[in-house]
Amino acid sequence: MKMAQLSSASGVPVATIKYYLREGLLQPGQRSGPNQSLYGPEHLRRLRVIRGLLDVGGLSVAAAHQVIDAIDSDLGLAHTFDIAQRTVSPQLERTALAPDALAQVDDVLDGWLVSPDNPGRLAAARVLQTFRELGQPDLSGWVPAYAAAALAVADADLDEIDARADRESKTEMVVIGTVLGDALFAALRRAAQEHVTAERYAAPPAP
Structure with missing residues (x-):
């Protein structure tokens, strides 16, 4: 799905998704053109994790980054x-x-x-x-x-x-x-x- 579709499915504004991408909270999508990327179910799931950590858990972006890095580590x-x-x-x-x-x-x-x-x-x-x-x-x-x-x-x-x-x-x-x-x-x-x-x-x- 394109970013607009990811935004619609997750309820997260496009500008916020771009911010999460810049901060490294959300992994990049698959490049499909010069300024286009495609996103899958894993991106939708990760967005929901991020929102849970920030909105319900009350973490800062920096703290959320640390715990997400722990999820992605071995x-x-x-x-x-x-x-x-x-x-x-x-x-x-x-x-x-x-x-x-x-x-x-x-x-x-x-x-x-x-x-x-x-x-x-x-x-x-x-x-x-x-x-x-x-x-x-x-x-x-x-x-x-x-x-x-x-x-x-x-x-x-x-x-x-x-x-x-x-x-x-x-x-x-x-x-x-x-x-x-x-x-x-x-x-x-x-x-x-x-x-x-x-x-x-x-x-x-x-x-």
Whole structure:
């Protein structure tokens, strides 16, 4: 299909497609003339991936470029996961975090195979540090419950990846699932909060 047809099928304006091509987010089409290229289903699929990363995942173009490069690479899934996590996570330095906050996270993650500079470990320590600064130091029941939920979500993530048939689709799911999974979990948390609140604190029925 020509670019105008690709634009119509994807809902992405031609000018935006040209921008993605210039930025290397979208691979070039097959040349069919001096100023003409043809595009296939793979371009339509990639456009949908790009829009998901940018519009729903909230990534910058530079960050989307990094994760798309990971999809197109021949890296193993573990390495691809690492790239995806670090791309979508805040860049934190261990030295900027309170040692007691890191120790509290490590107590919760005891037995987990997590590297010292894992972005989730560092981000969790920053959250706990902030809670302490706000006068909320005792989270002994809340944080372990979150950790247990996170393990269940991680199992679901990997089950979904394992269900994919080939490496390309597995890698794509690693990247997209990492980005959009964050958005999905936050959305479901909001719905669950309303549900549990209604169950616990619902006003009594009118007489």
